[in-house]
Amino acid sequence: MRRDLLRIALWLRSALCLGLFLSLACSPAWAQPAAKLSEQEALALGIEAYVYGYPLVTMEMTRRVVTNVAEPEGERAPMGQFAYLRQYPNASFRAVTAPNADTLYSVAFLDVSKEPYVLSLPDQGDRYYLMPMLSGWTDVFDVPGKRTTGDKAQAYAITGPSWKGALPAGVKQLKSPTALVWVLGRTYCTGTAEDYKAVHALQDQYKLVPLSAYGKPYTPPKGVVDPSVDARTAVREQVNRMDAGAYFKLLAALMKDNPPAAADAPTVAKMAKLGIVPGKDFDAGKLDPVAAKALLAVPKAGFEAIAGNFMKMATPVNGWVVTTKTGIYGTRYLDRATLTAVGLGANRPQDAVYPTSTKDGDGHAYDGANKYVMHFDKDQMPPVNGFWSLTMYNAEYFFVDNERNRYTLSPRDALKYNKDGSLDLYLQSDSPGADKESNWLPAPKGRFALMMRLYWPKDKNPSILDGTWKPPAVKPAR
Helix, strand or coil: CECCHHHHHHHHHHHHHCCCCCCCCCCCHHHCCCCCCCHHHHHHHHHHHHHHHHHHHHHHHHHHHHCCCCCCECCECCCCCCEECCCCCCCCCCCCCCCCCCEEEEEEEEECCCCCEEEEECCCCCCCEECCEEECCCCEEECCECCCCCCCCEEEEEECCCCCCCCCCCEEEEECCCCEEEEEEEEECCCCHHHHHHHHHHHCCCEEEEHHHCCCCCCCCCCCCCCCCCCCCCHHHHHHCCCHHHHHHHHHHHHHHCCCEHHHHHHHHHHHCCCCCCCCCCCHHHCCHHHHHHHCCHHHHHHHHHHCCHHHHCEEECCEEECCCCCCCCCCHHHHHHHHHHHCCCCCCCCEECCEECECCCCCECECCCCEEEEECHHHCCCEEEEEEEEEEECCCCECCCCCCCCEECHHHCCCCCCCCCEEEEEECCCCCHHHHHHEEECCCCEEEEEEEEEEECCCCCCCCCCCCCCCCEEECC
8 A cells, every 4th residue: 555655754753763863863855955966876866766757647647638628528527527438449549559449448537635436336237347446656456347346236435545434334445545546447348239238328327426425416516627738649748748847846746645655665765866755846946957967868768768668578479478567566667657658557467468469470570461360279269257359450559440340359259160169360451251251350451460358367277377378379371
């Protein structure tokens, strides 16, 4: 659990002042002026602080964009209200990379600093769903859903890090380590008109209300629209173009209500050497000129470190890259920042794993001028309790336009299996023939990428979680 670092520091100060260090000036490290550093030391500390704070800054910038509306519309909604995505995107969709065509999202940002919010979920029948809740630092601190809490109706009070009080009968507490909470619900849907209707009926029963309004008639207030918020530029681009002064000023302010974890104390102490202190105003103009100069290079160098880490945290398997280091990060700050950059909102691996591939089993980049086959032996089918799918993207990780409007393949597509129980999926730009079209995933003419989605992986042999199951290589058709 994340705790208020100020309380820890003050407790330590009291202990020291009562002991052998009584004669010393007992004051928190961050109360002292920023340390005098060499340019190299300041640059290294700046990069470390940039990586550490990247998730929190990105979450805040995402919140500003997503909630900057007067009432729910499309994928956006005011604070404390759900935005319901009602259908899957098509090939013209460009809002986010690697879009999903397996689950419909129900998304809400909350501020639980003043009072808790109560989340009410209906009986799901036998439908797969999950409601991961992310802290301001992007850790999934809890995840109600079919895997964890079952499919019956349930209610949860999402509380802030310091909240104490009584809850109504039948309402379970989920304690967030930060004031900022992102509920990123996913509900399985086949994409047919009939199933869209069924999922919409469930989404309409996903309810969020302040604890003080629970059990009472409640009309959420209209959101306040800030015209200065840039809703057109991608959030990642907005974060990446911030200079060090603006970036660290925002980070320091955000850490007041979204406190660092106790385990982060060593990193927080090092950041104080640059004047970056939770809840204190950061002013680059007060830094030593040498340190101020070094910080000019921090944003570019910091993001290069983040972007260059993805392949290091992933495991190459048969032309795929697989990572199970998602959702809970502890002190793995670089991994946390990397997932923020390439897959903000990632689930815990127990809920979903996303093998990704840009090269075939021979190590050659995919090209739509060629034809490929992904073959599963009978005993090699993806071992999942939820469901699995294979998605086709172009080189920029967007859906591929095709006459069938087919962007994924999964068992819901009435796939044809071979006589021996094995399965072949055909990945190419042209039809493989009428008898094989049920198993055809249309590819673009140029380069492309593939992503598997393995929801609720099985945790026993074989399992992708421990590497005893591996996605089969995609091979050129012969």
